[in-house]
Amino acid sequence: MSRYAVCADVGSTFTKAAVVDLGAGRLAGTSVARTTVDSDVLHGLDAAVARAAAGVPLGDAPWYVCSSAGGGLRLAVVGYEELITAQAGQRVGLSAGARVVHVAAGRLAGADVAAARAARPDVLLLVGGTDGGDAEVLLHNAGRLARARWRVPVVVAGNADAAAEVGAVLAGRGVPVTVTGNVLPRIGVLAPAPARAAIREVFLRHVIGGKRLSRGRRFAGLVRAATPDAVLTGVEVLADAGGGDLVVVDVGGATTDVYSVLTPDERAVGPGRPAAGQLWRSRTVEGDLGMRWSAPGVVAAAVAERLVEDGEAAALASAARVRAADPGFLAADEGERAVERRLAVLAATVAVRRHARGGAVGERAARDLRDVRLLVGSGGVLRYASPGDRSAVLSAVLTDYAGGWAVPRAARPVVDADYVLAAGGLLAAEHPVAAARLLRHHLLPA
Numbered sequence: 001m002s003r004y005a006v007c008a009d010v011g012s013t014f015t016k017a018a019v020v021d022l023g024a025g026r027l028a029g030t031s032v033a034r035t036t037v038d039s040d041v042l043h044g045l046d047a048a049v050a051r052a053a054a055g056v057p058l059g060d061a062p063w064y065v066c067s068s069a070g071g072g073l074r075l076a077v078v079g080y081e082e083l084i085t086a087q088a089g090q091r092v093g094l095s096a097g098a099r100v101v102h103v104a105a106g107r108l109a110g111a112d113v114a115a116a117r118a119a120r121p122d123v124l125l126l127v128g129g130t131d132g133g134d135a136e137v138l139l140h141n142a143g144r145l146a147r148a149r150w151r152v153p154v155v156v157a158g159n160a161d162a163a164a165e166v167g168a169v170l171a172g173r174g175v176p177v178t179v180t181g182n183v184l185p186r187i188g189v190l191a192p193a194p195a196r197a198a199i200r201e202v203f204l205r206h207v208i209g210g211k212r213l214s215r216g217r218r219f220a221g222l223v224r225a226a227t228p229d230a231v232l233t234g235v236e237v238l239a240d241a242g243g244g245d246l247v248v249v250d251v252g253g254a255t256t257d258v259y260s261v262l263t264p265d266e267r268a269v270g271p272g273r274p275a276a277g278q279l280w281r282s283r284t285v286e287g288d289l290g291m292r293w294s295a296p297g298v299v300a301a302a303v304a305e306r307l308v309e310d311g312e313a314a315a316l317a318s319a320a321r322v323r324a325a326d327p328g329f330l331a332a333d334e335g336e337r338a339v340e341r342r343l344a345v346l347a348a349t350v351a352v353r354r355h356a357r358g359g360a361v362g363e364r365a366a367r368d369l370r371d372v373r374l375l376v377g378s379g380g381v382l383r384y385a386s387p388g389d390r391s392a393v394l395s396a397v398l399t400d401y402a403g404g405w406a407v408p409r410a411a412r413p414v415v416d417a418d419y420v421l422a423a424g425g426l427l428a429a430e431h432p433v434a435a436a437r438l439l440r441h442h443l444l445p446a
Contacts, residue, residue, distance in 0.1 A: 002061035004028060005431065006049055007423035009227050010041050010067040010213075013253060013327070014380070017048035018423045019056050025437020027418055028056050041069055041213045045222075064426035065222040066230035070211035073203050073226040076102040076121035076152075080128035080137045085158070088184040089127040092157070092192040094283045096199040097229025098123070099255070107137055108144040117150075122207040123199055124152055126166070129159035131185045142166040146173035153202045157183045157195040178202055200225055224426055228257060231378075232283050234425030234439060235259045239281075241436040242444055244373040247355075247408075248421065249348045249397065251379035253292035253327060256347045258355035259283045260367060282367070284355045289347040291340070291381050292327040295320035302346040305353065305403075316342065341389045344381045345396045352397050356405035372408040376443060378416040390415050418442050 008017040012035060019029040031051035036044035045065070075098035079086025082105040093100045102119035104112050116124065124145070128138035138158045145154065146169050153176040156166050160182050167179040178201065181194030208220045224230070235248050239261035248259040262280045288297030299317045302308045308316065319339045323329050331337045356367050377394050385393075394413035401407060420442045427435040 002057075002059040004053075004056060004058055004061040005427060005434075006053070006058065006061055006063045007426045008045055008049060008063070008065045009230070009419070009422045010035055010045055010065060010069045010223075011227065012037070012069050012071065015041070015044045015048045016419050016422070017045070017052040018419065019049075019052045019058070019061075020423060020427065020434060020438060022427075022431055022434040025434045026441060027420070027438070029053055030418060035069055037069055037213065040215055040219075041067075042216075042219050045219070062430075063222050064224055064423075065219075066225045066227040066422055066426055067208065067213075067223050068227040069213050071099075072228070073098040073199075073207060074101045074120060074122045075099065075199070076104070076116045076119055076124045078104045078108065078116070078124060078126050078128075078141055080134070080158070081105050084187070085127045085129065085184055088190055089125050089157070089195075091190065091282065092183045092195045093125055093199065094285060095192050095232060095281070096196040097203075097226035097232065097283075098199060099285055099287065108141045110144075110148070113144060113148045113150070117152075121152055122210070123202050124150070124154045125195065125199065126154050126156050127158045127183050127195075129162070129182075130187060131160040131182055133159055135159045135162035135165075138162055138166055139169070142169045146170050146175060149173070150175050152176075153178070153206045155180060155195060155198045155202060157181060157198070160185070176202075176206065196229075200229055203229075227422060228283060228285075230422045230425035231257075232259055232281070232425065233428050234421035234423070234435070235261055235376075236281055237424050237428050237432070237435050238374075238376075238421070238439040238443060241440050243439075245369075245371045246374040246376065247352065247369060247372050247411075248376040248378060248416075249352055249394075251344050251347050251351075251377070251381050251393075252290055253380075254287070254290040254294050256286045256289040256351040256379075257283060258286075258351050260355065260369065260372070262367065262369070263371065284351070286347075286351045286354060289351050291343055291347065291379075292323050292329065295323040295343060298343050298347045298350070301350045305350055307346055307349060319343075337389070340381060341385070341392055344379075344385075344389075344393045348377070348393050349396050349400055349403070353400065353403040353405060356403070366405060368406065370406045370409050372411045374444070375408065375411045375413045376416055376421070377413065378419075378421060382415050383417050383419065412445050414443055414445060416443060
């Protein structure tokens with residue numbers, strides 16, 4: 001058995017590969033190659049791995065791959081009512097590495113099914129009712145989807161007393177369906193693990209092959225998770241390995257994702273707790289905040305948050321439009337790099353503000369980040385930035401006193417420059433010791 005493992009993230013633009021020495025829990029090599037979505041993603045993946053493994057005797061080293069190519073995992077959520085079960089389903093979907101593209105609540109009508117279909121989800125999460133509670137809406141919605149000849153895979157994670165009947169209604173009309181545990185078994189109790197596992201399995205079984213990213217079956221066999229799911233697992237491992245309460249802000253080209261792992265607050269238990277429950281290990285996705293495709297959204301959000309004045313906003317908006325029109329844009333001089341830094345500062349600041357305030361639709365409960373000990377920055381704009389630019393972005397988050405949330409009191413900033421969060425998450429199930437060592441070595445300051 002080889003002492004090494006290959007870990008790779010196949011993104012929409014770039015494929016990142018890392019060879020990990022499992023015994024030492026250290027990187028033996030890394031590489032980045034352009035993702036070859038225009039031909040076969042295996043071409044870019046194999047090229048990245050070959051460069052990362054140069055001089056390393058891989059032998060029969062196992063491969064662990066995550067992917068967000070082709071737009072990643074798109075999820076629609078249908079719940080009993082918006083502020084409880086639909087919100088709970090949205091939180092669970094985000095924790096499973098999905099981009100939630102549609103949320104509906106209540107009894108579906110024909111127009112509602114059409115709207116869900118128009119959002120082009122890869123998976124639909126059907127939730128509703130606490131265990132033993134009202135099952136009428138859940139059964140109605142299953143029947144409506146079945147009669148509409150819905151063909152996108154459905155994960156049923158609602159009222160346990162009705163789940164089997166719901167699954168039978170859908171399966172009887174040829175809908176691909178997976179029945180799992182209720183995301184909200186009782187009011188105020190959020191149980192994400194079964195649905196998260198089911199969504200991951202559906203992603204691997206249906207979505208990867210359906211995106212036509214590769215001609216053969218090899219790529220689908222290599223992929224273990226959606227990239228955000230792997231990263232969240234890595235964040236959890238890092239917290240358990242000694243990071244304590246922590247936040248990760250990943251500034252990408254299309255979205256800015258924020259992950260947090262917090263110590264459960266006993267004060268959140270009781271009459272004042274959120275009805276949809278609280279996820280202490282969570283992720284939010286800001287689809288309007290990105291360095292390329294969504295750059296205009298960064299400027300619009302910054303204006304709304306009063307982070308920029310009118311004069312600066314006009315210049316930034318022009319620069320943002322250039323980047324959105326040409327996602328392959330590279331900053332060529334100090335002026336362009338200053339714009340990149342400013343956009344990254346704004347994207348990170350707004351994304352963490354939203355995460356701290358509460359990221360789900362209709363959510364009122366804030367996340368208390370005061371005890372966060374570690375702030376990890378990720379994404380190409382930080383990974384390839386100068387130390388000064390990295391510091392500027394993370395310092396902006398830690399000194400955002402006007403953001404309407406309590407900033408961390410003593411957090412240490414660090415950048416995932418070697419891209420180990422995804423690798424650690426991919427290794428966690430089969431090589432937990434190596435995963436923890438890898439993340440401690442690269443991300444926990446001595």
